[in-house]
Amino acid sequence: MNWLLDLTPDEWNAVRLSVKVATVAMLASLPPGILIALLLARGQFWGKTVLNGLVHLPLILPPVVTGYLLLLTFGRRGPAGAFLAEHFGIVFSFRWTGAALACGVMGFPLMVRAIRLSIEAVDRKMEAAAGTLGANSLWVFATITLPLILPGLIAGAILAFAKAMGEFGATITFVSNIPNETQTLPSAIYTFTQVPGGDEGALRLTLISIVISMAALVASEVLARRVGRRLDIE
Amino acid sequence: MSVIVDISHRLGGFAIEARFESAGRLTALFGASGSGKTTLIDMIAGLIRPDEGCIEVDGRVLVDTGAGIFVPKHKRRIGMVFQDARLFPHMSVAGNLRYGRWFTPPAERYADFDAVVDLLGIGPLMNRRPAKLSGGEKQRVAIGRALLASPRLLLMDEPLASLDEARKAEILPYVERLRDETKIPIVYVSHSVAEVARLASDVVMLAYGNVIASGPTGAVMQRLDLLPAEERGEGGAVLDTRVLHHDEPFGMTVLGSAAGELRVPQLAMKTGTPVRIRIRARDVMIATEKPRGLSALNILPGTITAIIPSEGPAVEVGIDCNGATVLARITEQSRQALKLHLGGKVFAVIKTVSFDRANTGAGLPAEADG
Numbered sequence: 001m002n003w004l005l006d007l008t009p010d011e012w013n014a015v016r017l018s019v020k021v022a023t024v025a026m027l028a029s030l031p032p033g034i035l036i037a038l039l040l041a042r043g044q045f046w047g048k049t050v051l052n053g054l055v056h057l058p059l060i061l062p063p064v065v066t067g068y069l070l071l072l073t074f075g076r077r078g079p080a081g082a083f084l085a086e087h088f089g090i091v092f093s094f095r096w097t098g099a100a101l102a103c104g105v106m107g108f109p110l111m112v113r114a115i116r117l118s119i120e121a122v123d124r125k126m127e128a129a130a131g132t133l134g135a136n137s138l139w140v141f142a143t144i145t146l147p148l149i150l151p152g153l154i155a156g157a158i159l160a161f162a163k164a165m166g167e168f169g170a171t172i173t174f175v176s177n178i179p180n181e182t183q184t185l186p187s188a189i190y191t192f193t194q195v196p197g198g199d200e201g202a203l204r205l206t207l208i209s210i211v212i213s214m215a216a217l218v219a220s221e222v223l224a225r226r227v228g229r230r231l232d233i234e
Numbered sequence: 235m236s237v238i239v240d241i242s243h244r245l246g247g248f249a250i251e252a253r254f255e256s257a258g259r260l261t262a263l264f265g266a267s268g269s270g271k272t273t274l275i276d277m278i279a280g281l282i283r284p285d286e287g288c289i290e291v292d293g294r295v296l297v298d299t300g301a302g303i304f305v306p307k308h309k310r311r312i313g314m315v316f317q318d319a320r321l322f323p324h325m326s327v328a329g330n331l332r333y334g335r336w337f338t339p340p341a342e343r344y345a346d347f348d349a350v351v352d353l354l355g356i357g358p359l360m361n362r363r364p365a366k367l368s369g370g371e372k373q374r375v376a377i378g379r380a381l382l383a384s385p386r387l388l389l390m391d392e393p394l395a396s397l398d399e400a401r402k403a404e405i406l407p408y409v410e411r412l413r414d415e416t417k418i419p420i421v422y423v424s425h426s427v428a429e430v431a432r433l434a435s436d437v438v439m440l441a442y443g444n445v446i447a448s449g450p451t452g453a454v455m456q457r458l459d460l461l462p463a464e465e466r467g468e469g470g471a472v473l474d475t476r477v478l479h480h481d482e483p484f485g486m487t488v489l490g491s492a493a494g495e496l497r498v499p500q501l502a503m504k505t506g507t508p509v510r511i512r513i514r515a516r517d518v519m520i521a522t523e524k525p526r527g528l529s530a531l532n533i534l535p536g537t538i539t540a541i542i543p544s545e546g547p548a549v550e551v552g553i554d555c556n557g558a559t560v561l562a563r564i565t566e567q568s569r570q571a572l573k574l575h576l577g578g579k580v581f582a583v584i585k586t587v588s589f590d591r592a593n594t595g596a597g598l599p600a601e602a603d604g
Contacts, residue, residue, distance in 0.1 A: 123320075125316070125318070125320055126320055126322060126323075128281050128307070128320075129314070129316060129320040129322075130322070130333070131280075131281075131306075131307040131308050132279050132280070132281070132307050132308075132310075132312065132313065132314040132380075133308075133313075133333055133334035133337060133379065133380070133383050134308050134309075134311065134334055134337030134338060134383055135308055135333075135337050136306075136308045139337070143333075144322060147324040148323075148324060
């Protein structure tokens with residue numbers, strides 16, 4: 001056990017950074033994820049197929065391509081990157097925020113899929129009933145739809161978190177592999193495997209990575225079961 | 235208080251062209267399935283936007299396609315009880331009940347929580363989840379939820395259709411109390427003659443998307459020819475009566491009506507209680523002279539006012555008994571053998587045991603005393 005927890009400061013930083021990046025990526029993609037899932041589940045508009053395709057693109061493209069596209073748009077000289085840096089002071093390139101962005105984008109299709117499925121499973125008659133009781137559409141969403149899709153929401157969020165914990169290709173392409181800034185667990189493991197005598201460190205981080213992912217999965221199971229019991233789905 | 239509906243709407247190949255007006259306590263929208271009842275009630279609730287026409291409730295225009303008016307459902311303050319209850323699964327019974335109340339402007343909250351809970355007998359269910367309720371309990375909670383939003387009008391879309399006979403008998407008295415003890419007008423959708431005859435003050439009869447008859451229940455329900463085929467056997471005269479006294483030794487109750495005294499199986503109701511009964515046309519026999527040596531106890535003298543050919547071998551005979559009309563369904567052969575004709579003096583004969591819960595309605599158990 002001591003052997004496992006006896007991490008160097010750099011290794012600790014990689015663990016902390018990974019958890020931070022994955023958490024931020026998950027939380028930040030929740031609101032747009034719900035919005036896009038709603039649009040895809042219920043919207044009737046021109047270009048829905050295109051939007052669906054765009055959302056799913058990171059799932060199909062090689063991660064390196066996604067990372068490179070992010071570099072082109074959100075890099076210092078990219079159109080979105082330059083705009084955000086100039087007006088809001090938000091910089092993505094070679095920062096941990098960039099790693100979070102890359103992880104968020106890569107996990108986005110998984111999150112949207114899970115939420116969309118749960119929205120499609122909601123009985124719209126319940127929402128109509130809430131409407132006749134005086135709730136406008138925002139209230140209906142907050143008090144009926146949102147609680148009913150909670151299990152899907154949790155599943156989507158955990159999937160996105162797990163994906164972010166393991167994201168490597170897009171992150172390293174977009175924000176490189178800078179210790180203490182953008183070196184997440186996978187990057188750190190990769191670095192260990194590239195130097196002689198790094199096997200022990202790589203194994204330690206691999207085990208930690210397994211533990212965190214398992215913990216996230218178990219947590220989601222427990223949460224989903226508790227919510228499910230509340231909804232009397234079981 | 236009045237409801238005025240005048241709309242035309244197309245749903246795929248089905249066209250609804252309906253116009254009616256009602257100021258009744260409980261107006262029944264009555265017709266076979268597929269006659270457009272639910273579509274109409276959904277339009278009143280604001281769940282469907284009609285292609286053309288207007289809807290007015292209590293002097294307030296809710297829809298007027300000509301003037302571009304469409305009040306959204308959450309601003310109509312019209313309560314709706316659905317056939318499938320639609321209780322929110324993630325809230326307790328108490329949460330469901332308070333939901334509508336919360337959205338009602340405080341100045342317009344007239345419904346009293348305890349009174350409604352008491353009226354519907356749902357006090358003991360408060361902390362349960364909807365999934366743990368029986369069908370009848372769910373429907374009572376759904377009624378309570380709609381009432382507690384303090385609606386201007388209560389719509390009930392076949393609230394009993396998905397329940398078995400025992401559960402129906404459990405809910406019906408509550409709907410009667412609702413009709414008699416609250417001031418909210420009710421529009422009630424049903425395809426059951428038994429429910430409509432028992433509950434409605436006014437009936438709007440629908441067929442294939444059109445209104446084919448409307449008016450007071452007694453008058454409309456006499457039109458047996460308009461009833462949906464599968465309900466025709468249940469059709470008959472609707473009489474308003476009053477409990478005169480109970481015949482304890484024989485287990486009977488004597489009811490007074492315009493047509494004369496009627497003996498029915500004992501009802502758990504106090505003397506003087508108004509009772510609406512339905513006398514199925516198929517349960518009525520006709521005699522041309524006062525029968526003797528006959529087991530039937532109810533023999534009402536009257537005059538034939540109508541003879542209407544019915545399906546198959548049957549004819550329907552309307553008999554005016556001292557101002558109240560009783561309907562009899564007999565064969566054409568019998569009519570000819572007895573030489574029945576308009577204006578003829580006859581006796582309507584009805585067996586006591588042809589009355590049952592479905593066509594007399596029994597009081598709430600709590601009121602039972604005899």
